Amino acid sequence: MSKKKGNKLQVEAEIKEVICIKDNCRITVYAPHISHIAKPGQFVMVRTTDQTINDPLMRRPFSIHQVTDNEFSFVFKIVGRGTKLLSDKKKSGSLNIVGPLGNNFTIAETGNHYLVGGGMGIAPLYFLVEYLKKFSPSKNISVMLGSRTAKEFEIFSNFLNIDGITLKISTDDGSTGHHGLVLDLLEETVVKKGDGTVYCCGPYPMMQAIAKFCKNKKMNCQVSLETIMACGIGACLGCAVAGADNIRQDYVHVCKDGPVFEADKIWK
Ligand SMILES: Cc1cc2nc3c(=O)[nH]c(=O)nc-3n(C[C@H](O)[C@H](O)[C@H](O)COP(=O)(O)OP(=O)(O)OC[C@H]3O[C@@H](n4cnc5c(N)ncnc54)[C@H](O)[C@@H]3O)c2cc1C
Ligand code: FES
Structure with a gap:
């Protein structure tokens, strides 16, 4: 099932695989609507509980790791409650996911x-x-x-x-x-x-x-870049990071301006 929100999709994605090696896990989901349009560098926001439980309330951001036809996977380290809940998910359950979000790496046409x-x-x-x-x-x-x-x-x-x-x-x-x-x-x-x-x-x-x-x-x-994110779609301004231009004090928002930046836009 998928719902369109602007150009982002919210999907209830079937879990195909959960693998954990110590504190590091990989979850693969069936999500053709996301995997068909995702580009490298983009991320998804994942609900860590089902819709009836609002704690943790905020979705958690994860980079898209691998895409194969109708499926994609993300890899994460267990660092807190949200990631612990995700690591306990079982195959053939589902995850509510919004994505793909953010920009992508720009493929250079020249050089290695x-x-x-x-x-x-x-x-x-x-x-x-x-x-x-x-x-x-x-x-x-x-x-x-x-x-x-x-x-x-x-x-x-x-x-x-x-x-x-x-x-x-x-x-x-x-x-x-x-x-x-x-x-x-x-x-x-x-x-x-x-x-x-x-x-x-x-x-x-x-x-x-x-x-x-x-x-x-x-x-x-x-x-x-990675920051703590609440909304992931440019609404809360919680992911602001100071850019390289200290004089103009230009802040960038990692979720909507990034997460990928030219390094010289962040550090002089
Ligand atoms: C665009 C983006 C892509 C990401 N991709 C990945 C990924 O592919 N794999 C992965 O393991 N993690 C990734 N992260 C970080 C991941 O979102 C956090 O580790 C996760 O949200 C922690 O949730 P939690 O509920 O387990 O931890 P919480 O209980 O929320 O926090 C536990 C600890 O982790 C810290 N933390 C929480 N969020 C972040 C964050 N975004 N960055 C750094 N520290 C944080 C907190 O300050 C706290 O110390 C990404 C973050 C962003 C913004
Ligand atoms: S996370 Fe809300 S504006 Fe970026």
């Missing part, structure tokens, strides 16, 4: 593609890789993913099955891949200045460091 993700910020990059392979097949795609540990990365093991890309992994404790920062991987991968576009999602300090690297290398950098 560098995708950099950290923690749960890895989630939107799977959809982006699949999209780039389809719509930008002649370009090199390098994917660099950073996690705390090998165990934390397991929920994203589907990246290991993507062919035709260069995939590098880093962990904070060295339990798999490079022992260190994902920025180290980007530094060793980008060999010359101006060589394409970096698409980035992860913790703020990581994205700031990546943005600085891109500035020095004269590379385009797109970052996907």
Whole structure:
């Protein structure tokens, strides 16, 4: 069942799969109305309880991780009540979802593609890789993913099955891949200045460091931001973030202006 609200859809989506590895989960839902129009970088707002219970009242935002025909999935870490309730959902129940919301990564027409993700910020990059392979097949795609540990990365093991890309992994404790920062991987991968576009999602300090690297290398950098969100559709102004222009004090609203921004619009 789907209801149209402006150009956003509210759907009651059948749950096809719930997988949890420790505190990290992936839920796949049958939602053709959303999966047919979604673009990489967009997100959905998910009710964590059924319609009769209003606690938690607010929907929770999640990036669209993977789209296959009529289904899409999102991946999340259990950090509070909403995500705990979602992790307890059972296959063949349903979820009330609004989406797709926000803007998307802009696919650069020239240069190579560098995708950099950290923690749960890895989630939107799977959809982006699949999209780039389809719509930008002649370009090199390098994917660099950073996690705390090998165990934390397991929920994203589907990246290991993507062919035709260069995939590098880093962990904070060295339990798999490079022992260190994902920025180290980007530094060793980008060999010359101006060589394409970096698409980035992860913790703020990581994205700031990546943005600085891109500035020095004269590379385009797109970052996907996360904030606490209440409405997800531009109505509550709760997701405001200060933009780079401190003099004009220009604020951006992550849900409607983003979540994807050119890095230099956020950090000078
Ligand atoms: C556009 C967007 C996309 C997102 N995509 C993903 C995703 O793909 N996977 C994923 O795991 N998470 C994602 N998040 C974050 C996710 O929405 C929150 O983790 C979730 O709402 C927490 O709900 P909760 O009820 O479990 O936690 P709460 O009980 O609401 O909060 C628990 C703790 O988490 C913190 N928290 C709550 N919301 C956020 C937030 N948005 N960002 C950072 N910290 C928060 C709170 O401050 C608190 O410390 C995304 C957020 C945004 C804005
Ligand atoms: S979350 Fe309400 S305006 Fe962005």
